[in-house]
Amino acid sequence: MFRTFVMAAAIITLPVLSPSVLLGQQAPPSTQGQHRTLPRPTNLQVLPKDISTEDLLKVMHGFTQQLGVRCTFCHAEDATTHHPDFASDAKPQKNSARIMMRMTHEINTKYLAQIQDPDAMPEMKTVSCGTCHRGHSMPEIFTPPEQHEAPAKS
Ligand code: HEC
Ligand code: HEC
Numbered sequence: 001m002f003r004t005f006v007m008a009a010a011i012i013t014l015p016v017l018s019p020s021v022l023l024g025q026q027a028p029p030s031t032q033g034q035h036r037t038l039p040r041p042t043n044l045q046v047l048p049k050d051i052s053t054e055d056l057l058k059v060m061h062g063f064t065q066q067l068g069v070r071c072t073f074c075h076a077e078d079a080t081t082h083h084p085d086f087a088s089d090a091k092p093q094k095n096s097a098r099i100m101m102r103m104t105h106e107i108n109t110k111y112l113a114q115i116q117d118p119d120a121m122p123e124m125k126t127v128s129c130g131t132c133h134r135g136h137s138m139p140e141i142f143t144p145p146e147q148h149e150a151p152a153k154s
Contacts, residue, residue, distance in 0.1 A: 066130035
């Protein structure tokens with residue numbers, strides 16, 4: 001799975017594992033100094049196992065921003081230390097996020113890649129978590145405006 005992930009990233013000539021394939025737009029500036037001391041990940045199932053700490057944290061910070069949540073929305077806390085146990089899969093939201101990562105990747109590489117629209121800016125041609133979530137952990141229900149209102153400009 002992550003072979004195709006990395007390949008897809010290479011095809012659109014972004015840096016390796018390009019968090020932008022997942023997240024769209026520019027990845028947020030990341031990595032506070034203390035994060036660099038994180039242990040090597042032991043439980044990656046979707047992201048490349050050799051991902052750098054910096055790129056991993058870009059992806060993770062992107063999740064928090066695009067869903068409007070903290071790390072512990074997906075990551076369980078250790079009962080005694082109360083620090084996040086990032087490798088743990090105890091919270092169902094973490095596994096939902098894995099499914100979402102695969103889904104987002106597939107939408108971009110399998111479907112959106114078929115749309116030929118040379119005028120669209122690169123960041124318009126992909127969906128990210130934020131395309132649907134827009135800063136909420138659950139996407140909001142879209143209610144179309146009343147008919148008499150001016151239609152939204154496309
Ligand atoms: C929307 C859910 C979500 C949020 C929010 C989130 N993460 Fe994650 N995180 C994941 C998922 C899913 C994985 C596993 C990815 C995989 O299987 O390839 C992961 C994996 C990790 C890992 C690797 C753990 C290991 O040993 O395998 C670290 C470290 C991590 N996240 C840190 C963070 C930090 C720091 C934050 C907050 C800035 C954060 N995460 C926010 C979903 C999330
Ligand atoms: C195509 C639209 C779409 C995209 C793109 C998308 N999501 Fe979602 N996401 C949803 C919908 C809809 C739900 C609600 C599913 C349900 O409750 O059955 C959801 C639910 C979730 C949940 C569970 C929330 C909860 O309260 O338990 C998580 C976590 C999540 N998404 C993370 C992500 C992440 C991370 C990404 C980007 C990698 C992403 N989503 C991309 C539509 C999307």
